[in-house]
Amino acid sequence: MSSEPTSLHSWGRYPVTDAVVHVPRSAQDIQYLLQHTDASATGFSGIARGFGRSYGDSALASHIVHTRLLDHFLEFGADTGVLTCAAGVSLDTILHHFTPRGWFLPVVPGTRYVSVGGAIASDVHGKNHHIDGTFGQHLQSLRLLLASGEVVNCSAVENSILFHATCGGMGLTGVILDASIVLRRIPGSAVMQRTLRTQNLQEVIEKFEANVATTYSVAWLDCLANGSALGRSLLFLGEHAADGHYQAPRSGGISVPFSTPSFLLNRYSIGAFNALYHKRPINSEREQRIEAGNYFFPLDSIAHWNRLYGKRGFLQYQFVVPDESAHAAISRVLSTSSAAGKGSFLSVLKKFGPGNDNLLSFPIQGYTLAMDFKWEKSLLPMLDELDRIVLDHGGRLYLAKDARMSEDVFRRSYPRWEEFAQLRTQLGADKAFNSLQSRRLGF
Amino acid sequence: MLKNILVVGANSAIAKSVSRLYAEEHCRLYLLARNEEELALQKQDLLIRGASEVDYSVFDVNNFSLHDAIVDQVLDSLGSIDLAILCHGSLPDQALCAENFDAALKEFNTNALSVISLLTSLANHMSIQRCGCIAVITSVAGDRGRQSNYIYGAAKGMVSLYLQGLRGRLHPSGIHVVDIRPGFVDTPMTHTFKKGALWASPEQVAECIVNGIRKKKHTIYAPWFWRVIMMIVCSVPEVIFKRLKF
Ligand SMILES: Cc1cc2nc3c(=O)[nH]c(=O)nc-3n(C[C@H](O)[C@H](O)[C@H](O)COP(=O)(O)OP(=O)(O)OC[C@H]3O[C@@H](n4cnc5c(N)ncnc54)[C@H](O)[C@@H]3O)c2cc1C
Ligand SMILES: NC(=O)c1ccc[n+]([C@@H]2O[C@H](COP(=O)([O-])OP(=O)(O)OC[C@H]3O[C@@H](n4cnc5c(N)ncnc54)[C@H](OP(=O)(O)O)[C@@H]3O)[C@@H](O)[C@H]2O)c1
Numbered sequence: 001m002s003s004e005p006t007s008l009h010s011w012g013r014y015p016v017t018d019a020v021v022h023v024p025r026s027a028q029d030i031q032y033l034l035q036h037t038d039a040s041a042t043g044f045s046g047i048a049r050g051f052g053r054s055y056g057d058s059a060l061a062s063h064i065v066h067t068r069l070l071d072h073f074l075e076f077g078a079d080t081g082v083l084t085c086a087a088g089v090s091l092d093t094i095l096h097h098f099t100p101r102g103w104f105l106p107v108v109p110g111t112r113y114v115s116v117g118g119a120i121a122s123d124v125h126g127k128n129h130h131i132d133g134t135f136g137q138h139l140q141s142l143r144l145l146l147a148s149g150e151v152v153n154c155s156a157v158e159n160s161i162l163f164h165a166t167c168g169g170m171g172l173t174g175v176i177l178d179a180s181i182v183l184r185r186i187p188g189s190a191v192m193q194r195t196l197r198t199q200n201l202q203e204v205i206e207k208f209e210a211n212v213a214t215t216y217s218v219a220w221l222d223c224l225a226n227g228s229a230l231g232r233s234l235l236f237l238g239e240h241a242a243d244g245h246y247q248a249p250r251s252g253g254i255s256v257p258f259s260t261p262s263f264l265l266n267r268y269s270i271g272a273f274n275a276l277y278h279k280r281p282i283n284s285e286r287e288q289r290i291e292a293g294n295y296f297f298p299l300d301s302i303a304h305w306n307r308l309y310g311k312r313g314f315l316q317y318q319f320v321v322p323d324e325s326a327h328a329a330i331s332r333v334l335s336t337s338s339a340a341g342k343g344s345f346l347s348v349l350k351k352f353g354p355g356n357d358n359l360l361s362f363p364i365q366g367y368t369l370a371m372d373f374k375w376e377k378s379l380l381p382m383l384d385e386l387d388r389i390v391l392d393h394g395g396r397l398y399l400a401k402d403a404r405m406s407e408d409v410f411r412r413s414y415p416r417w418e419e420f421a422q423l424r425t426q427l428g429a430d431k432a433f434n435s436l437q438s439r440r441l442g443f
Numbered sequence: 444m445l446k447n448i449l450v451v452g453a454n455s456a457i458a459k460s461v462s463r464l465y466a467e468e469h470c471r472l473y474l475l476a477r478n479e480e481e482l483a484l485q486k487q488d489l490l491i492r493g494a495s496e497v498d499y500s501v502f503d504v505n506n507f508s509l510h511d512a513i514v515d516q517v518l519d520s521l522g523s524i525d526l527a528i529l530c531h532g533s534l535p536d537q538a539l540c541a542e543n544f545d546a547a548l549k550e551f552n553t554n555a556l557s558v559i560s561l562l563t564s565l566a567n568h569m570s571i572q573r574c575g576c577i578a579v580i581t582s583v584a585g586d587r588g589r590q591s592n593y594i595y596g597a598a599k600g601m602v603s604l605y606l607q608g609l610r611g612r613l614h615p616s617g618i619h620v621v622d623i624r625p626g627f628v629d630t631p632m633t634h635t636f637k638k639g640a641l642w643a644s645p646e647q648v649a650e651c652i653v654n655g656i657r658k659k660k661h662t663i664y665a666p667w668f669w670r671v672i673m674m675i676v677c678s679v680p681e682v683i684f685k686r687l688k689f
Pocket of ligand 1: 048050051052055058059067087108109113114116118119122124125126169170171172174175176299400401435
């Protein structure tokens with residue numbers, strides 16, 4: 001079940017660590033692992049890992065419980081749409097089988113190559129967060145394997161504290177074995193999209209607000225525009241086409257075979273790309289019909305696109321700030337990064353609806369911005385500066401993207417961390433389940 | 444189109460992926476493998492993926508005396524077999540087998556003789572049907588004996604040769620025989636190996652298998668580039684090859 005350490009990283013390719021990867025075939029295998037780890041006399045310490053689509057170090061540790069073989073569908077209620085499946089099943093597999101039957105996942109992140117376990121552990125959000133909330137809010141229940149080896153059922157009514165700690169809990173409460181997800185009936189899988197061009201940040205925020213009733217909304221922001229054009233964006237609004245056509249998102253497309261020299265991504269190439277993208281001709285009156293795959297997962301058509309950032313990888317910086325400070329905070333973040341000469345190839349802005357009861361869930365009512373920066377030493381001080389701006393405005397960073405936030409920043413922005421830490425101690429999870437991230441954040 | 448499918452060694456990672464592809468085509472599957480819990484899980488999974496019916500029995504391929512009975516049981520359930528695909532196998536500890544014949548014999552039983560025994564029974568039943576397909580997962584390791592892995596290679600090679608002969612024998616009865624030779628596949632069998640660029644996933648290999656069977660290939664290298672690699676490996680003169688440690 002286990003092997004020699006191999007070097008491992010997640011989507012951002014930073015950091016890289018040596019890990020022993022265990023690939024259990026069943027809950028019993030994990031129980032055995034928890035009881036018989038030869039690693040040290042202190043017992044097992046490691047973390048669950050799904051598809052490694054988190055950007056930083058949340059799925060990294062010296063021992064990894066890989067859920068690749070826990071990949072069975074367990075039950076499906078064709079009338080209720082409740083799908084029970086093991087934690088290693090990918091959202092891609094779910095969509096592949098259920099979209100053609102008229103069902104869709106209630107929440108999907110920007111890539112479909114994530115596991116159900118990972119989607120729960122990060123309590124992921126999609127383009128419909130302002131209406132539908134997070135992935136965890138659409139679970140009927142889940143089964144969690146604790147440090148003691150015991151398997152417990154959790155839901156909003158049964159073991160609810162554990163449930164709310166596990167959704168968004170970054171694998172730090174135990175290993176999620178399986179979950180029951182309430183799928184959603186859709187009138188058609190394609191999306192009718194309208195694109196609005198906005199000239200600055202104020203305008204895009206106004207347009208988000210004016211379109212809160214639209215199910216899907218997301219904006220792509222030109223992070224290098226400044227002055228009066230600061231924050232200019234293209235806002236994409238979408239609703240499922242009501243045409244009764246159902247097609248699963250398709251894979252294929254192209255692949256980046258190896259790491260490209262990262263100097264290709266510099267402020268000039270990024271600036272040029274962003275300017276061209278913003279100026280591309282659009283007709284904001286006309287709706288465009290876009291296949292689900294291209295609408296929800298545009299990046300999935302370029303396999304291994306993370307290699308474009310070179311061998312040293314990149315960091316994604318995603319933060320959320322409350323509505324009232326959104327404009328001020330985002331303007332300062334943009335001007336700070338632009339002044340530091342750091343561009344982000346893709347910057348994505350999204351309106352969030354209210355937060356939920358999950359202890360470490362990221363979303364709060366407000367706006368979230370995600371920016372990708374290629375790794376370089378001078379990046380870290382700038383990100384520290386961005387942290388200060390975000391904290392000053394009552395915001396926080398997304399743990400699924402994080403590889404460098406300090407313990408202090410974490411504690412100040414996730415007020416329920418202490419409750420979470422206490423629960424971990426009670427469960428013995430503090431000994432058994434640790435990632436590079438949890439250690440860095442002081443758990 | 445294939446309808447009734449027998450999968451032996453059904454809990455193997457490659458077999459599981461193959462069964463899933465056939466489930467999507469609404470086939471009826473009969474699974475044979477050792478671990479009942481995993482079989483039950485697979486049954487449920489395959490039904491949700493679209494299989495029209497799934498049955499299974501617990502079966503250890505090294506119980507040769509049960510082979511006839513199990514084939515009867517499968518035929519009772521499926522009626523006829525459109526495809527029998529044999530996927531079980533084990534990767535020997537070469538060093539142990541070099542010293543201990545009992546260990547080597549066990550490997551020959553699992554990887555070769557069990558296949559031959561099962562095919563004896565299956566071939567006789569299927570030739571009465573006068574249609575159908577027999578597919579066996581062998582390995583590129585059977586293309587040439589290497590000092591690091593020749594017990595496995597010899598067993599797989601034996602099956603490949605056997606299949607060549609069987610193919611000729613069954614051709615008049617309309618039975619197609621396929622030899623599937625995967626290269627490196629990332630499965631529990633190879634979990635402890637360091638993985639590199641040549642490695643494929645079980646899902647990729649399963650697609651090669653299902654496509655190859657559909658196209659009535661005789662020998663499937665999975666993925667295809669192993670055909671080229673093995674051509675090169677086989678063309679190295681023995682004087683040089685015998686000095687190679689791999
Ligand atoms: C291109 C791209 C776009 C993205 N877009 C979005 C987006 O729009 N919205 C969003 O919210 N996120 C987004 N993400 C982030 C991604 O959805 C999350 O990081 C998700 O957790 C990844 O799932 P995974 O299976 O790869 O998990 P991993 O990266 O392997 O693990 C992530 C965390 O989940 C835990 N975990 C995994 N499986 C289990 C389990 N069985 N039990 C307990 N814990 C477990 C791990 O311990 C770790 O803490 C995006 C990522 C990429 C690469
Ligand atoms: N992985 C590779 O790189 C590779 C390369 C070339 C060829 N192959 C061949 O591909 C086939 C599938 O292997 P895999 O890679 O998918 O590995 P795998 O998941 O380990 O599958 C091997 C399967 O064989 C079964 N098996 C072993 N002995 C058995 C017995 N006595 N009775 C019944 N079943 C038995 C195992 O059953 P349990 O589940 O009960 O243990 C296991 O499910 C094998 O024939 C293998 O030789 C693999």
